[in-house]
Amino acid sequence: MERIERIHALHRILTGARYPVTVPRLQEELECSRATVYRDLAYLRDQLMAPVIGNGEAGFRYDPEDSHRFELPGLWLSSDELHSLLAAQQLMLRSGGGVLANALAPLQQRIEKLLDDHAGGRRVPVERVRVVAHRTRRLEETAFRHVATAVLDRRQLVFDYRARSTDQLTRRTVSPQRLTHYRDNWYLDAFDHDRDALRSFAVDRISAARQLEEVARDVPNEELDRQLASSYGIFSGTPKGWATIVFSAKAARWVADEHWHSQQEGRFLPDGRYELKIPFSSGRELLMDVLHYGSDAEITAPPSLREQARALLSLAISNYDRDPV
Template structure:
């Protein structure tokens, strides 16, 4: 962990301790050397004016009379912690008026109190930090509740499903496995009993959902992860191949810092461009993400995927053909 994370962990450890904490224990908590512990203690006490008491031999602790009044200055949350707190606050605020609003009120107060503590008991203008939903689809809340209940209660489920790609409507009977929240939308990962295979269903395309008799068949976590997380994006299935994508030096400044897949391989080339390799099964979502970069991205391999992208570009260009 970096210095800021160590100081935060050190503060929380001393704040919670009922007796002096030894240097050896602090080394384990902070994952650092003995010398670094002493440097961090000195910084916390001398620079941040923390009420640290103790010596190396006996251990360190906070002065009980001063501990409750001391708090680290400024924003000591990392980006993930801040996002989690703000997202929770936004979601709780959106629940107002619903069935859970009364039950969730204490939780919202706890979140607001936690934010207040990390602000040093100063008012934070949280309206200046935004969590923006992206391409949320309209969804039948009744269907969502039935689907979610079947997952949590481990019950079989039947529903009508209209595939977005073909617009074909089919009746499905499944053993629900997981709910997945991906790119601001909800999906059901399930064992399709008729097809005897794992499938992912976009919940906004589910209608006439109801629980069926019998318990859901559980698929082992390893099998779920291998099938549902092995390929690119939301499309499940074993990878059918690896894509090699080359990004211009301009786009490389963004792509090199992006997480596309857990097994991705990336490297900078001599001309400043960036080469990204990743596994994929259904190419649709990967093609859309590559198209997002326009002329700054080029699929190098495989040839079939490259030709698919070429066909997409030609169709798109035909929409802008000059009329005679």
Template sequence: MDRFDRIYRLYALFAGGRQARSATELQAELGCSRATLMRAIAELRDLLGVPLVWDAAARGYRIEGAAARSELPGLWFSADELQALLVAQSLLSDLGEGLIPQQIEALRGRIASLLARGGVLPQRASQVLRVLPAAGRACDALVFRLAVTATLGARRLAIRYLSRGTGEATERTVSPQRLVRYRDNWYLDAWCHLRGGLRSFAVDAIESARIESEQPARVLPEQDLDEHLGAAYGIFSGPATQRAVLRFAPGRARWIASERWHPAQFGRWLEDGRYELSVPFGDARELVLDILRYGPDVEVLEPPALRAEVAARLREAAALYAEDVNP
């Protein structure tokens, strides 16, 4: 019995009347330990507002006050669980006909059922809640399906990949390791047999793909993947070799202090209301773009090379508007 079923069952035991029920009786009904029962009682009372009290005279628990309500009040998912379900519902709703419409519809129905059990009307949720993608790029449906199949099945994938930086397309064979959803786009972390190393490929930049059934994929240890792909800032692969130290103006600091830029970040408030943030990075390209978004509200303190690069980009941007500033 999962957590939600247990809470629902516990409430149902009290919903039919106001008589007290002993802990021993409740444990037998739910088939759980005393510690699990106490957690369920605490969630029912403290999180969902059910007036469940201990009746010393009857040596049991009962609902205090008016007759028991017929259904649980409010939402009874945790914040993370509710967010996950709503995001999944939104993503599935945004899909077109696709390659597997029946399976997608089955998933939508399952999510709607879970939301309904949690006190959320799915139709109402779709009307009042929105998940807005930002700068998402469309993937070829067949390429994405092959990437998923190859990754789950540990098969090599032959791809034609377009480098948007150079405009060059290359043919290469890769061993998929992970599919990553990052900033509303999909990336394939894979061992590139052409380059002899780990690379991250934007799935939307894969022009064609074919699963190679002759050879299994080269599967790397999780620790190696985390060290190479997860240690530094952003989506670019490679180990973290430096730390950026950024100082944000007071007006922006209140937002930045609550944001998570990297799992290994450090932050501290300064006496004048500014906020100093330190994040590890290797490849600076994505970090530079994120810093530029904040314009005069951020200053790069370290390292000197990063500070110089950001300053140069800002000068280039200002030059585009030189005539407007000095007519």
């Protein structure tokens, strides 16, 4: 839990407490150490001027005579809340004068009022915080509308799909399951009737989409997660093994704080390097992310994935063994 979130949580606990709250209970609810509890209490009392009374033996609470007059100052947003706020604002700006503009106008006003209320009436310059889209692909809006409508209406969908890996065009009939936004791009998780299996489709590769009258076949969420979210990457599938990547001591400072997968296992090695283990099925996306670190990352297991990485690096080097065309 981040410090801002802890201070917010601590304020809520003390505000609602009729009797002193013990330090062990604060440790449990704030998920932090005893020393951190005392630091946060001191910050709340000395810096934010909160009416904190009590001691380490009896516990802490707000002074009943002053608690009703105290509020946390300024704007308090977690990183997730700030990102969500900015995403909502960008959505409204991108809608322009389209169908969503009038519908989203009240939401824009509520967001602005929320910011004003939490900032004590002063204007919050949200435009000074940016959310930058990275490597966003061109998306055909007509195809996206057909896909999204089929997902929400629970109807089967037929479309042409040109695979990016092979450039092969096929006609697919599917039961849409979920629409997923991943790394600034949209994907359709669906049950492919011709292949009798779950598949993920990049929406930007879909064309000539048409919703059918037939009701979509529903796949339980547990099955979707097991087949589509249990391994690394958007095209994961059922895990076939675990990949082990060792990062240099320099890269370790970044990787140790990164979330690659819900089941990842990481540890610092005695020499300062960082070892990361991840379940994977297809190594394509994992290799792309590992190679992003260049010489600061080395795949040590399994041998087949290590060989794939070596082959890709050899091909990349061969491009520089000749003069540019």
